[in-house]
Amino acid sequence: MNTAAGRIDWTRRHMPLLAQMRVRFESSKPFDGMTMGFRIHLEPKTAVLMETLLAGGASIQAIGNQGTTQFDTVEFLTEAGATIIEKPGETKADIEANLDTLAALRPQIVLDNGAELIVRCLDNGTPPMGATEETTSGAFLLREQFEGRVGFPVIVINDSPLKAIVENKHAVGESTMDEIVRTTNVSLHRKRVVVFGYGWCGRGIAQYGRDRGADITVVDIDPIKALEAAMDGFNTASADEAASLGQIFITATGRPGVIPYERMEMMQDGAILVNVGHVDTEIDIPGLHSNTDRVEVKSSITQHDMPSGRTLFVLADGQMANLAVEGGRGNSIESMDLGFTLQALSLELLATNPSSLPKGPQPVPDSINKWIATTMLEIMNGAS
Ligand SMILES: NC(=O)c1ccc[n+]([C@@H]2O[C@H](COP(=O)([O-])OP(=O)(O)OC[C@H]3O[C@@H](n4cnc5c(N)ncnc54)[C@H](O)[C@@H]3O)[C@@H](O)[C@H]2O)c1
Structure with a gap:
C-alpha cells in the first residue's frame, strides 16, 4: 500500500x-x-x-x-x-x-x-x-x-471573505503557533513575538500567539491596520523599534524585503525568524547567507553567527514555515x-x-x- x-x-x-x-x-x-x-x-x-x-x-x-x-x-x-x-x-x-x-x-x-x-x-x-x-x-x-x-x-x-476568516485568520494563526512550538520545542509564554503584517494571517497569528501566553507586538506599514492591532489590545511599533525588542519574528505580509539584512543586525542574540507569507523573500535569506555561515542545528532550524557576535536562528530557510518545516502539517x-x-x-x-x-x-x-x-x-x- x-x-x-x-x-x-x-x-x-x-x-x-x-x-x-x-x-x-x-x-x-x-x-x-x-x-x-x-x-x-x-x-x-x-x-x-x-x-x-x-x-x-x-x-x-x-x-x-x-x-x-x-x-x-x-x-x-x-x-x-x-x-x-x-x-x-x-x-x-x-x-x-x-x-x-x-x-x-x-x-x-x-x-x-x-x-x-x-x-x-x-x-x-x-x-x-x-x-x-x-x-x-x-x-x-x-x-x-x-x-x-x-x-x-x-x-x-x-x-473570498470565507477563506480569509476560516483559513488565513484562524487556521494560519493556529498552525503557525503549533509548528513553531513543535519545531523549536520552545514555549511561547512571555516570549516577545513580533508579527509583521496585520492582515488576515497576521490577525490570527497575533490572536493565537496571545492565547498561548506570548507578548505580541504588531508592525504594519498601513496605519489603519496598526490602529486596528492597537484596538485589539496588541503593542504596535515601527519595524526598526520592533527589531531590537523581539525574541521571535513572524512575517505575514505577502511582500518581499520585510526583514532586510540590516534589520537583522539590530536583533537580539538568539532571535528566531519565521516566515509564513507565501513568498520566501519576506526575510532577506540571501543577505543572511552572504554575511553568515548557514549551520543546521536541528531539523528545519538554521543558525547564523552574525559579525556582531550575536546569533540568529531561521525556521525552514524562510519558506512558509507552517507547511515547510519538517513534518509541517499546514492548515x-x-x-x-x-x-x-x-x-x-x-x-x-x-x-x-x-x-x-x-x-x-x-x-x-x-x-x-x-x-x-x-x-x-x-x-x-x-x-x-
Ligand atoms: N502560510 C499559510 O498557510 C498561508 C495561508 C494563507 C495566506 N498566506 C500568505 O500570507 C501572506 C499574507 O496574507 P494575508 O491574507 O494576511 O494578506 P493581507 O493583504 O490581508 O495582509 C497583509 C498585511 O501586510 C501589511 N504589510 C505589507 N507590507 C508590509 C511591511 N513591509 N511591513 C509590515 N506590514 C506590511 C499590509 O499592510 C497588510 O495589512 C500572503 O503572502 C499570503 O499568500 C499564507
Missing part, C-alpha cells in the same frame, strides 16, 4: 464539503475532455482536491510549490491518474523549467498558487478559458505587474476543505460558463461563498 494512502484517507474523512463536490462532479463531469494545469502544494489535502477534479473528468498535469511536495502523495496521485511533472530534489531553476513545461501544454483550465503559471499562460496562442489563483501574493502580481494583460477570467480564491483539514471547495466550485464555473465572467482577476462569486458558508454551518451543527 502507498505510504500516503492512510494519511490521505484520514484527510478525506475530514473534508465533507469536498465529498459533496465529488458526488456532484461524478455525475455532471464538468471537466470532461479538458486539460487542467495544477500548481499547488502537493500533500494529502490537495490530493483530495485533485481526486475530486479527476472525478469530474479533468486530465491533470501538476507540479507543487518548492519545498512542500510530499513524494509519497505524488505516487498516490500518479496511481489515481494525474500526471505529476515534478521530481524529488528539484532546485528553483528546475521548478521554473517545470512551470514553462506546464504552460507549454496549453491547459484549458489553470489552478495556480502564486500566479507564476498563469503569467506564463498569458501569451499562449490559445490561452486558458479561465484560472483560479489561491494566494494574496499571486493576486498582487496579476493586479499590479500584469494589470490589464490578463485576457481570461481569474477567480482569486484569497479574495487544518477543515479550513482547507472550505478553501478547496471554493476552488472546486470556481473551477466548475470557469469550465462550464466562462463567458458569464469578466476578464482578469476577480473575487469568488457571492453565490458560491453563501452556499459554502451555509453548508459548512450545517455540517458544524451536525445537520449535514
